[in-house]
Amino acid sequence: METAPGNGAATRSRATMLDVAEKAGVSLKTVSRVANNEPGVSSDTITRVEAAMDELGFTRNLSAGSLRRGDGRSDSIGLILASVDNPFDGAMHRAAEAAAEARKFAVIAASTDESPDREKRLVTALISRRVDGLIITPSGGDQKYLLPEMELGTPVVMIDRPPVGIEADCVLGDHLEAARLGTEHLISFGHRRIAFLGDLAHIASVIARLEGFNAAMKAAGLAVDPDLVSVDNHSENTAFGSALRMISSANPPTAIFAAQNMVTYGVVRALYERNLHKRIALVSFDDFHLADLLDPKITVIAQDPYAIGRAACERVLERLDNPGQPPKTTIIPARLIRRGSGELPPDSELGGSRN
Amino acid sequence: METAPGNGAATRSRATMLDVAEKAGVSLKTVSRVANNEPGVSSDTITRVEAAMDELGFTRNLSAGSLRRGDGRSDSIGLILASVDNPFDGAMHRAAEAAAEARKFAVIAASTDESPDREKRLVTALISRRVDGLIITPSGGDQKYLLPEMELGTPVVMIDRPPVGIEADCVLGDHLEAARLGTEHLISFGHRRIAFLGDLAHIASVIARLEGFNAAMKAAGLAVDPDLVSVDNHSENTAFGSALRMISSANPPTAIFAAQNMVTYGVVRALYERNLHKRIALVSFDDFHLADLLDPKITVIAQDPYAIGRAACERVLERLDNPGQPPKTTIIPARLIRRGSGELPPDSELGGSRN
DNA sequence: TTGAAAGCGCTAACAA
DNA sequence: TTGTTAGCGCTTTCAA
Numbered sequence: 001m002e003t004a005p006g007n008g009a010a011t012r013s014r015a016t017m018l019d020v021a022e023k024a025g026v027s028l029k030t031v032s033r034v035a036n037n038e039p040g041v042s043s044d045t046i047t048r049v050e051a052a053m054d055e056l057g058f059t060r061n062l063s064a065g066s067l068r069r070g071d072g073r074s075d076s077i078g079l080i081l082a083s084v085d086n087p088f089d090g091a092m093h094r095a096a097e098a099a100a101e102a103r104k105f106a107v108i109a110a111s112t113d114e115s116p117d118r119e120k121r122l123v124t125a126l127i128s129r130r131v132d133g134l135i136i137t138p139s140g141g142d143q144k145y146l147l148p149e150m151e152l153g154t155p156v157v158m159i160d161r162p163p164v165g166i167e168a169d170c171v172l173g174d175h176l177e178a179a180r181l182g183t184e185h186l187i188s189f190g191h192r193r194i195a196f197l198g199d200l201a202h203i204a205s206v207i208a209r210l211e212g213f214n215a216a217m218k219a220a221g222l223a224v225d226p227d228l229v230s231v232d233n234h235s236e237n238t239a240f241g242s243a244l245r246m247i248s249s250a251n252p253p254t255a256i257f258a259a260q261n262m263v264t265y266g267v268v269r270a271l272y273e274r275n276l277h278k279r280i281a282l283v284s285f286d287d288f289h290l291a292d293l294l295d296p297k298i299t300v301i302a303q304d305p306y307a308i309g310r311a312a313c314e315r316v317l318e319r320l321d322n323p324g325q326p327p328k329t330t331i332i333p334a335r336l337i338r339r340g341s342g343e344l345p346p347d348s349e350l351g352g353s354r355n
Numbered sequence: 356m357e358t359a360p361g362n363g364a365a366t367r368s369r370a371t372m373l374d375v376a377e378k379a380g381v382s383l384k385t386v387s388r389v390a391n392n393e394p395g396v397s398s399d400t401i402t403r404v405e406a407a408m409d410e411l412g413f414t415r416n417l418s419a420g421s422l423r424r425g426d427g428r429s430d431s432i433g434l435i436l437a438s439v440d441n442p443f444d445g446a447m448h449r450a451a452e453a454a455a456e457a458r459k460f461a462v463i464a465a466s467t468d469e470s471p472d473r474e475k476r477l478v479t480a481l482i483s484r485r486v487d488g489l490i491i492t493p494s495g496g497d498q499k500y501l502l503p504e505m506e507l508g509t510p511v512v513m514i515d516r517p518p519v520g521i522e523a524d525c526v527l528g529d530h531l532e533a534a535r536l537g538t539e540h541l542i543s544f545g546h547r548r549i550a551f552l553g554d555l556a557h558i559a560s561v562i563a564r565l566e567g568f569n570a571a572m573k574a575a576g577l578a579v580d581p582d583l584v585s586v587d588n589h590s591e592n593t594a595f596g597s598a599l600r601m602i603s604s605a606n607p608p609t610a611i612f613a614a615q616n617m618v619t620y621g622v623v624r625a626l627y628e629r630n631l632h633k634r635i636a637l638v639s640f641d642d643f644h645l646a647d648l649l650d651p652k653i654t655v656i657a658q659d660p661y662a663i664g665r666a667a668c669e670r671v672l673e674r675l676d677n678p679g680q681p682p683k684t685t686i687i688p689a690r691l692i693r694r695g696s697g698e699l700p701p702d703s704e705l706g707g708s709r710n
Numbered sequence: 711t712t713g714a715a716a717g718c719g720c721t722a723a724c725a726a
Numbered sequence: 727t728t729g730t731t732a733g734c735g736c737t738t739t740c741a742a
């Protein structure tokens with residue numbers, strides 16, 4: 001077992017290309033040529049330079065090169081998510097990372113917690129680090145603040161939600177249609193009192209999902225009971241409380257549409273708490289681990305976060321290679337997976353007597 | 356709705372401090388002073404400079420400053436995880452991000468997928484970007500390759516697993532003790548045929564957990580059946596297959612210790628598949644969403660990934676402020692949460708006749 | 711095939 | 727309180 005002498009305190013200084021050049025007996029520029037695999041260096045020189053690099057433990061400073069180069073490329077992409085801790089976001093992140101890796105790009109991910117303010121600050125922080133492109137989950141407000149950066153030529157791709165106030169590339173699920181699909185599914189099983197529980201109301205995708213829900217209800221000639229619409233449930237606990245209140249009321253829903261993964265966790269918990277999980281139907285937006293091992297198995301509208309993350313990153317790289325294209329929106333379809341919870345019939349005994 | 360003219364194609368160029376200086380009628384250095392909140396600038400000048408910055412949409416280039424400054428600080432920390440897509444890793448990431456944010460550090464996270472080779476390549480990539488510190492989940496092999504970088508003064512903190520071949524700061528769960536605890540728990544309910552299912556055998560924490568399992572078995576005078584020890588289950592599906600084979604055999608275990616979250620998912624699925632989830636006891640390493648809504652509820656050894664992520668990031672910052680400290684290991688305790696699955700008694704009917 | 715000189719955007723060191 | 731000059735580590739440009 002070796003110890004790094006004075007771990008944390010520098011005992012040597014970092015080798016530069018100049019150090020390598022001296023050691024190898026060549027000029028600085030030749031070292032640069034070798035580091036960049038530029039043609040026109042004799043194989044003998046390459047060998048000598050590489051040996052010197054190894055001996056000195058040389059690691060080039062990418063930022064220095066980026067500074068000098070006209071384009072100023074940093075070979076990194078900023079990824080702004082709601083939270084790196086959310087499974088859906090984690091999946092998008094992983095896919096983006098994989099797509100970026102092929103081109104040696106690093107991904108710098110950051111969490112907004114759905115705060116428009118944090119979103120702006122994170123964008124500034126990433127731009128200060130001169131990321132070559134941005135993938136953003138817009139968290140509300142508008143995205144006009146991005147215009148100057150976009151005019152500078154930085155590719156910006158929105159994921160999961162469209163931007164507000166500007167045009168930009170988007171990679172999205174079709175929240176409205178998917179929510180309509182899920183709601184229609186419940187209606188087709190005879191439900192008339194259907195509840196909607198969603199995340200923060202300022203999030204575009206939440207609004208779209210609520211619209212899809214309302215559209216399906218309206219098309220079926222069903223009234224939406226305001227008591228059965230709950231938004232701003234930004235944690236499992238909040239959703240748990242809201243769901244508990246609804247299902248414990250005198251006039252509970254016979255079915256619930258849970259419009260986000262964390263919301264679903266809270267709703268499921270509430271249904272179990274009141275032992276209503278086999279009596280109240282449930283459709284969840286977003287699939288999740290073990291959904292098919294609960295009783296009943298949970299019917300979901302499954303988006304494909306990997307496909308979204310990959311497509312977004314590829315779009316950034318595409319724009320980097322080929323600037324000036326008009327904005328493009330890519331829709332990644334969601335699909336309904338029937339598992340049981342969404343196919344429960346209305347329970348006429350709920351809430352005492354009434355239907 | 357405004358459009359960024361030629362979105363993706365630069366229509367202007369980025370303003371530098373020199374541009375701001377000209378516009379504000381001051382020198383470059385004065386702009387730098389304002390950007391850095393340095394004292395000794397008249398409030399009148401500050402106002403003029405800030406107005407010029409706003410007008411030009413100036414965003415400073417952090418890398419350029421970092422290059423010039425002696426320390427070369429980039430205000431960023433590299434975080435190497437097994438996978439940003441794993442819930443445990445996502446939680447560590449979130450906590451590290453929060454701790455870094457207070458000091459305006461960015462976190463660059465990357466996934467090794469448990470490949471020692473990728474680990475090395477990622478470290479090189481991060482060092483090329485001159486991160487100020489590294490938080491690493493060692494994925495196997497040894498970490499001697501880090502010594503040159505540590506001698507250069509870069510703080511390196513290992514999380515979740517100790518490094519091999521070098522000394523460094525660590526923030527760890529006590530895998531061995533925690534696994535012993537979980538195994539003893541099963542033994543205390545009368546189990547004698549206990550299975551162990553783990554992730555890749557080259558991962559230090561997997562080895563430690565297996566040691567803890569073996570130690571508990573030995574201390575209780577119980578033989579470990581090699582057929583009931585399965586490692587290298589690196590996906591839910593692999594774990595599912597291994598568990599299915601064990602529980603379908605002529606001589607199945609009466610209890611299972613699932614040593615990682617993904618492994619647990621596979622094991623649970625196999626138990627449900629064979630309808631043995633209420634007959635074979637289960638303890639899971641790592642807590643997970645909805646563990647308490649399965650039937651039976653899953654008993655877990657819960658680590659605290661947030662505490663681990665936070666402590667690791669704080670350690671990096673500490674070392675940055677105060678270099679040269681000796682390596683320190685921080686142990687974040689795990690706790691047993693009894694929920695039901697770990698308290699099932701041995702089922703003597705399993706496997707036909709035998710116990 | 712190789713090298714010399716200039717300069718990317720910024721901050722350190724010093725001067726006024 | 728403000729400015730001037732040099733130079734971080736690298737790549738560009740041009741010359742040999």
